[in-house]
Amino acid sequence: MNDTRSVSATVGGKDLIFETGLLACQAAGAVSVRLGDTVVFCAVTNTDKPREGIDYFPLQVEYREKYYAAGRFPGGYFKREQRPSEKEILCARIIDRPIRPLFPDGYRNDVQVNSMVISADGENEADIVAVNAASAAIHISEIPFMGPIGAVRVGRVNGAWIVNPTQTQRLESDLDLVYAGTRERFLMMEGGANEISEADFFAAMKCAHAEVVKLIDAQHELRRMLGKADKVIADVAPDAEKMTFLRGLCEETLRRALLVAGKQERHTAIKTIKDGALAKMSEKWSEIGAPQFVQFFDALEIDLVRRNILEHGSRIDGRANDVIRPLYAQLAPIPRAHGSAIFNRGETQSLGTITLGTKKDVQELDAITGGPKSKPFILHYNFPPYCVGEVGRLGALGRREVGHGALAERSLAPVVPDDYPYTIRVVSDIMGSNGSSSMASVCVGSLAMMDAGVPIKGHVAGVSIGLITTPDESRKILITDILGSEDHCGDMDFKVAGTRKGITGFQVDLKLRGLTWDVVEAALEQARAGRMQILDFMDGVIASPKELSAYAPRIQKIMIPVDKIGGLIGPGGKNIRRICEVSGAQIDIDDDGTVSIFASSGEAMAIAQREVSAVIAEAEEGKIYEGTITGLKDFGVFVEILPGKDGLCHISELSDRRIASVEDVCKVGDKITVKCIGIDDRGRIKLSRRAAMAELDQQEQRQQEE
Numbered sequence: 001m002n003d004t005r006s007v008s009a010t011v012g013g014k015d016l017i018f019e020t021g022l023l024a025c026q027a028a029g030a031v032s033v034r035l036g037d038t039v040v041f042c043a044v045t046n047t048d049k050p051r052e053g054i055d056y057f058p059l060q061v062e063y064r065e066k067y068y069a070a071g072r073f074p075g076g077y078f079k080r081e082q083r084p085s086e087k088e089i090l091c092a093r094i095i096d097r098p099i100r101p102l103f104p105d106g107y108r109n110d111v112q113v114n115s116m117v118i119s120a121d122g123e124n125e126a127d128i129v130a131v132n133a134a135s136a137a138i139h140i141s142e143i144p145f146m147g148p149i150g151a152v153r154v155g156r157v158n159g160a161w162i163v164n165p166t167q168t169q170r171l172e173s174d175l176d177l178v179y180a181g182t183r184e185r186f187l188m189m190e191g192g193a194n195e196i197s198e199a200d201f202f203a204a205m206k207c208a209h210a211e212v213v214k215l216i217d218a219q220h221e222l223r224r225m226l227g228k229a230d231k232v233i234a235d236v237a238p239d240a241e242k243m244t245f246l247r248g249l250c251e252e253t254l255r256r257a258l259l260v261a262g263k264q265e266r267h268t269a270i271k272t273i274k275d276g277a278l279a280k281m282s283e284k285w286s287e288i289g290a291p292q293f294v295q296f297f298d299a300l301e302i303d304l305v306r307r308n309i310l311e312h313g314s315r316i317d318g319r320a321n322d323v324i325r326p327l328y329a330q331l332a333p334i335p336r337a338h339g340s341a342i343f344n345r346g347e348t349q350s351l352g353t354i355t356l357g358t359k360k361d362v363q364e365l366d367a368i369t370g371g372p373k374s375k376p377f378i379l380h381y382n383f384p385p386y387c388v389g390e391v392g393r394l395g396a397l398g399r400r401e402v403g404h405g406a407l408a409e410r411s412l413a414p415v416v417p418d419d420y421p422y423t424i425r426v427v428s429d430i431m432g433s434n435g436s437s438s439m440a441s442v443c444v445g446s447l448a449m450m451d452a453g454v455p456i457k458g459h460v461a462g463v464s465i466g467l468i469t470t471p472d473e474s475r476k477i478l479i480t481d482i483l484g485s486e487d488h489c490g491d492m493d494f495k496v497a498g499t500r501k502g503i504t505g506f507q508v509d510l511k512l513r514g515l516t517w518d519v520v521e522a523a524l525e526q527a528r529a530g531r532m533q534i535l536d537f538m539d540g541v542i543a544s545p546k547e548l549s550a551y552a553p554r555i556q557k558i559m560i561p562v563d564k565i566g567g568l569i570g571p572g573g574k575n576i577r578r579i580c581e582v583s584g585a586q587i588d589i590d591d592d593g594t595v596s597i598f599a600s601s602g603e604a605m606a607i608a609q610r611e612v613s614a615v616i617a618e619a620e621e622g623k624i625y626e627g628t629i630t631g632l633k634d635f636g637v638f639v640e641i642l643p644g645k646d647g648l649c650h651i652s653e654l655s656d657r658r659i660a661s662v663e664d665v666c667k668v669g670d671k672i673t674v675k676c677i678g679i680d681d682r683g684r685i686k687l688s689r690r691a692a693m694a695e696l697d698q699q700e701q702r703q704q705e706e
Contacts, residue, residue, distance in 0.1 A: 003562055005225045009218035011152060011211045012163025016129070017353040018136050018222050018313040029141030031222075035164065037121035038369065039069075042133035043114050046143050046323045053291035055298060057103055061113045063092040063130055068465045069120040070134050070368040087367050089402045091115075091127045094151075095134045098180035098188035100573075101510050102146040106236025106295075111143060116686075120371035123166040127151050131180060136219045140226060144233045146513055149187060150215030151180040154208045156196075161207045167370040176410075179208035183216045185514025192410035195502035198524045204469035207522065240300050245284065246296050250277045261317040263347050263434045263484070264389060270301070291655030305489035309468045314336075316483055317346075324463065324481045324524060324533055329443075329541045331451045338552040339452020343444035345481065347434035352444030354452040356552045359588045361423040377413045379426040381441055387430045404438035408462075411442045411497035411505025412449070415456040421596055424454060426564045435483040436464040442497045442505070453548035458505055459533035461495030465523045466490040469512065478523055480530045496527035500535055553586075554605055564616045565589060567644055575615055575643060583608035616642040619685045621676050624692050629670045634661050636638060639674055639687055647685030649674055656690050 017034040024030035027043040038094055051058055064081065065088060067074045074081055084092070095115060103111070113118055115130045118512035131151035139148040155165035155173030159422045170176060174194035181187045186205065193201065250273050260266035278293045308314045309321075319325070325346030334340040339354030362374040381404045385392025408428060416424065418606040426448065428441035439462030468490050469475065479486060487493050491512045497505040515523075548554070560568065568589065569576050576587055585599040585608035595612055599605035619625075625641035632638075636650040648673075654665050666672060675692035679685055 005222065006516055007218045007221045007225065007290060009214040011214055012165075014164060015125075016132065016215065016218070018132075018218055020136075020140060020226070027137075027141075028143055029137040029139070029455070029588070031133050031136040031140065031216075032118075033129050033136065034119075035129050036124040037119055038117070038124040038126050038129055038326065039119035039625075040117055040126050040129040040133045041118050042130065042137040044137045044141055045114075047110040048110050048166040051110055053289070054108060055108055055291060055294040058110045059096065059103065059113070060111070061092050061096040061099075061115075061134070063088050063095060063115045063127075065117040065120070065126070065368050067368060069117045070122065072368065078113055078498065081166055082527050084339055085366075086402055086406075087365075087607070089399050091130060092404055093399060093403045094127050094178060094190065097190075097509055098131065098149050099134060099138065099145070099147065101513050102145070102149070102182075104144050104233050104235045106238070107144060110459065111138075116318055117369065119185070120368045120370070122169065122368075124164070124369075125153065125167065125170075125371070126369045128164060128178065131481050132215055132219075136222060140223050140228065142228075142231075144231065146233055147182065147224065148219040149180050149182055150212035151178065151188075152208050152211045152215070153178050153191075154204045156200075156204065161204060163208070164340045165294045174205060177199075177208065179205055179212065180210045181209050182514045183213055185516060186520050187510060187514050188508055190407070190507040192414065192505045193503050194414045195499055195504060197502045198528055201506075201523060202521055204686065206517070212568065214451075224459055238296050241286075242281065242285065242296055246277060246281065246300055249280055251300065251304070254300065258301065258308060258316060258485075259314060259318070266316070266447050266485075284664070300348070302489040305485060306468050309477055310470060315479060316485055319481075321477060322477045322529065324530055327534065327537045329447055329538065330614050331447065331542060336551055337452075338549045339450075339454070341444050341447035342431075342501045343440055343447060344432075345436070345440055345443070346483070347432050348437055348440050349430070349432035350437065351429045351431050352441070352448035353429075354454065355427075356452065356454075356549075357423040357425065358553065358586050359421075359423060359596065360536040360586065361425070376420075376423045377409065377416055377426075378424065378558075379405050379409035379412065379428065379441070381408060381428045381430070381438070383430045383437065387433045387437075404441065407438050408441040408445060408497075408508050411462060412445050412456075412460050414529040415446075415458060415499060416449075416495055417455060417457075420455070421557070422454075424449070424546075433484065435487055436481065436493075436495065436547070437460070438462070438507075439464055439495055439497060443534060443538060450542045452552065452584045453546050455545050456595060458499045458501070459535055459538045460497055460499055461531050461538060461600040462495060462505065463527055463530040463534060463660065465492070465494040465527050465530070467494070467512070467515075467519065467523070474561060480510045480526055487702065494523045494524075494527065496524065496531065498528075500532070542547075542607055553598045553600055554602075555599075556609060557604060558597070558609070558612055558694070560593045560595055560612075562591075562593045562618045565593060568612065568615050570615075570644070578680050579611040579615070583611060587612070596612070612617050616656035617642050619645060619647065619676050619679060621679055622697065623674045624673060625687075627672055627674055627687075629666055629668050629672055632666075632668060634662070637662050637666060637672075639672055641674065641676070641685070641687070645685070646673070647676065649689055650689040653677075653688035653690050656693070 005023040008015045008017045019032045024043040030043040032041045117126045136150045138145045154177040155162045156175040157172045176191040257269040328344040330342040337353045338356045362376045426445045430437045442462035466479040468477045493509040495507045584604040588596040597608045627639035627641040638646045673692045674687040677688045
């Protein structure tokens with residue numbers, strides 16, 4: 001029986017419609033959300049009991065785009081959706097990050113959030129719709145969740161904020177902010193910008209939050225329409241008796257171990273303490289094994305790291321709260337790469353490389369929800385197990401690698417000129433990790449592009465700001481350039497990248513259930529100050545782009561009349577293939593007549609330029625040509641003097657003496673020197689071998705006299 005309930009909220013001048021009761025009624029919660037003709041369905045389910053032997057919350061978030069949503073068949077042999085695309089992975093992360101902090105501490109039941117796009121209009125992006133659908137589905141369920149939340153996208157076109165811009169508007173926008181919040185607080189953001197100021201960025205977030213409140217109110221209304229009472233939720237704290245016993249065993253020795261500056265030395269010291277404490281707790285409580293013990297030890301470690309900072313002003317490595325770790329950089333460590341660099345910030349190290357390619361190397365995009373069809377700037381991020389001194393399996397990319405690469409990519413893309421003719425691939429291989437390797441990837445990518453000779457507008461640097469608070473939030477301490485342990489034990493990972501002019505990329509992860517606006521504003525300012533310190537260092541390493549690498553392909557552009565494009569390409573691409581074969585160059589032709597020639601050597605470039613010029617050239621009266629005979633007639637011969645251009649050399653013009661037959665002088669395929677003696681009003685070319693020979697004889701005679 002259909003018992004559909006729906007509510008709507010007007011956000012940015014457009015209605016978002018929440019509907020439940022029609023689909024997936026056996027799920028714990030199921031909601032469809034519609035914006036325009038884009039519809040995202042989300043179903044959530046959970047287990048009845050906690051999963052045994054784990055020390056984390058097993059939340060699984062999935063997002064899929066169904067091709068039928070846009071009336072299309074999936075590509076490939078199997079004609080069905082396959083593993084998630086990069087975009088689907090990134091959208092799943094956008095859903096995950098704002099909802100995860102709102103589940104109660106200690107909750108260990110499996111929760112699965114399945115979102116899928118079932119209708120796509122090509123203009124309204126589905127990721128924001130999916131976040132709201134997930135929140136609503138969890139909120140109407142009985143799964144413990146301290147939501148709901150709301151999410152919007154904010155752009156800026158011609159100085160005006162636009163909430164949930166269309167794909168067309170996004171192309172014109174200098175900001176792409178994805179924002180999520182609770183009714184009272186900021187919760188999550190990510191996106192990119194074209195060097196926006198901190199003040200304007202803060203204003204964009206405030207604009208977003210005003211719209212988020214409407215979405216949250218709509219979700220509350222939907223739950224009330226279903227006759228459900230408000231949820232009463234409490235965190236599950238570790239057993240007090242066991243925590244007290246553990247503190248007595250190792251609190252002071254662990255506190256000192258947590259102040260060992262070196263990461264590996266610190267981990268060794270902590271492991272020794274951990275193993276000893278596990279043995280004694282297992283002896284006292286036989287039911288406690290390693291999985292159960294971890295939650296107690298982890299809680300103590302987090303508490304001590306936080307108290308060291310809050311009560312003693314002592315960070316793990318002894319730095320002040322606003323100090324960045326020592327920086328190191330090296331250019332061109334890889335001799336044959338088009339550009340390369342190494343960047344260290346403390347124990348975090350990235351090797352960055354640049355490869356320059358042609359337009360044929362662009363990354364093709366195939367999102368059913370619209371947006372660009374390709375991108376010429378690509379950044380790939382790799383996080384091998386050796387970067388943290390571990391043994392691990394090398395296989396398919398994880399969601400973390402995809403997400404970190406996307407953050408670094410959108411942070412660097414705004415400084416690449418729009419008309420840059422090369423496709424750029426940046427690879428960040430993390431060689432050592434101890435916090436904010438994504439921001440190190442931004443820095444190394446900027447250095448490597450300058451090493452490659454890419455004419456970027458200026459360096460881009462990134463830094464992460466952490467937050468430590470007391471349980472009642474009466475004290476809040478921001479810390480710059482957080483270590484991995486400070487990320488794990490702290491409340492926030494607030495990443496901001498940008499140039500000296502402004503912000504280009506950002507992403508925030510929280511363990512708190514939201515931030516007050518004073519913390520957000522202070523974090524932006526502390527990130528700006530840290531960014532400037534790193535930019536000063538990077539400018540000292542290389543302040544402007546080098547010359548293009550000797551190993552990078554060269555490019556030249558030739559403008560040809562639009563009506564000559566067909567002739568240059570030739571029937572079935574015959575002409576352009578021939579030029580590429582004889583020169584070894586690659587040639588791209590734009591619809592406006594721009595011919596881009598890519599070559600790996602000067603010789604190849606010269607051949608390609610000569611051949612292209614020859615194809616588009618017009619015959620000139622009075623000019624001598626070396627041609628090839630393509631046809632014989634009783635009255636003369638046809639000679640190809642330019643690619644695809646033939647002229648007639650009459651039999652009377654073949655020689656300075658009378659000949660009985662053209663076969664007496666030449667045959668098809670012979671090379672022949674001719675002079676253009678006229679072009680009639682129909683474009684027919686008249687040629688003369690006799691005139692060409694006479695002129696060449698005169699030139700030779702003059703040279704001999706000189």
